[in-house]
Amino acid sequence: MAIRPPLGWPRILGHMPSSSHPEVTASGRPIVEVAVGILIKPDQSILLGQRPEGKPYAGYWEFPGGKIEIGETLLQALQRELQEEINVSINDASEFLVIEHDYPHAYVRLHICLVSSWVGEPKGLENQALSWIFKKDIAKPSLEPILPATLPILEKLNAFLEVAK
Numbered sequence: 001m002a003i004r005p006p007l008g009w010p011r012i013l014g015h016m017p018s019s020s021h022p023e024v025t026a027s028g029r030p031i032v033e034v035a036v037g038i039l040i041k042p043d044q045s046i047l048l049g050q051r052p053e054g055k056p057y058a059g060y061w062e063f064p065g066g067k068i069e070i071g072e073t074l075l076q077a078l079q080r081e082l083q084e085e086i087n088v089s090i091n092d093a094s095e096f097l098v099i100e101h102d103y104p105h106a107y108v109r110l111h112i113c114l115v116s117s118w119v120g121e122p123k124g125l126e127n128q129a130l131s132w133i134f135k136k137d138i139a140k141p142s143l144e145p146i147l148p149a150t151l152p153i154l155e156k157l158n159a160f161l162e163v164a165k
C-alpha cells in the first residue's frame with residue numbers, strides 16, 4: 001500500500017484522474033481512480049456506509065464514493081457519487097489523502113476528500129446502511145468489517161484531527 005499526501009494539487013479538485021488510457025502498475029494492472037468523500041460534522045463525527053449487495057466486498061463498511069468516470073473532475077465525480085449513493089449535494093471539498101491498494105478484484109487509487117458542508121440529510125439510496133462515527137471512535141470504530149484500504153484512512157484522519165484541535 002502506498003500513502004501520499006496530495007501536495008501541490010489544486011484544492012479545487014479540478015483535475016481529471018481517469019483517462020481512456022489508465023495508468024498501469026509495474027505488473028501491468030490498470031489503476032482504477034476512485035473519488036471518496038468523508039462527510040464530517042462540526043462535532044467531527046464522520047459518515048460510513050455499508051457496501052451494497054452485488055459489489056465486491058459487499059457488507060464491508062466504507063466511505064461514500066465510487067469510480068471516477070473518464071472526463072470527470074474529482075469534484076464532479078464526488079458530487080455525482082454522493083448524490084447517487086446518499087442523496088446529498090455538495091459544492092466543495094478539500095483533498096485529504098491519496099491511497100493506493102491492490103485488491104484481488106482491482107488495483108485502486110483512492111482520492112480521499114473532506115466534505116464539511118452539504119445539502120440534504122444522508123440517506124442510503126442503494127439500500128445500504130449508514131452510520132455516523134463519533135470522533136472518539138474514529139481510530140477504531142466498532143463497525144465490522146471495514147474495507148482494508150479504508151482502515152488506514154481512519155487512522156490518518158484521527159491523527160489529523162488530533163493535531164488540528
Ligand SMILES: Nc1nc2c([nH]c(=O)n2[C@H]2C[C@H](O)[C@@H](COP(=O)(O)OP(=O)(O)OP(=O)(O)O)O2)c(=O)[nH]1
Binds near residue numbers: 110
Ligand atoms: N467508495 C469507497 N470505495 C473504496 C473505499 N475503500 C476502498 O478500498 N474502496 C474501493 C472499493 C472499490 O474497489 C473501489 C470503489 O469502487 P465501487 O465499486 O464502489 O465504485 P462504483 O460505486 O463506481 O461502482 P460500480 O459503478 O462499479 O457499481 O474503491 C472507501 O472508503 N470508499
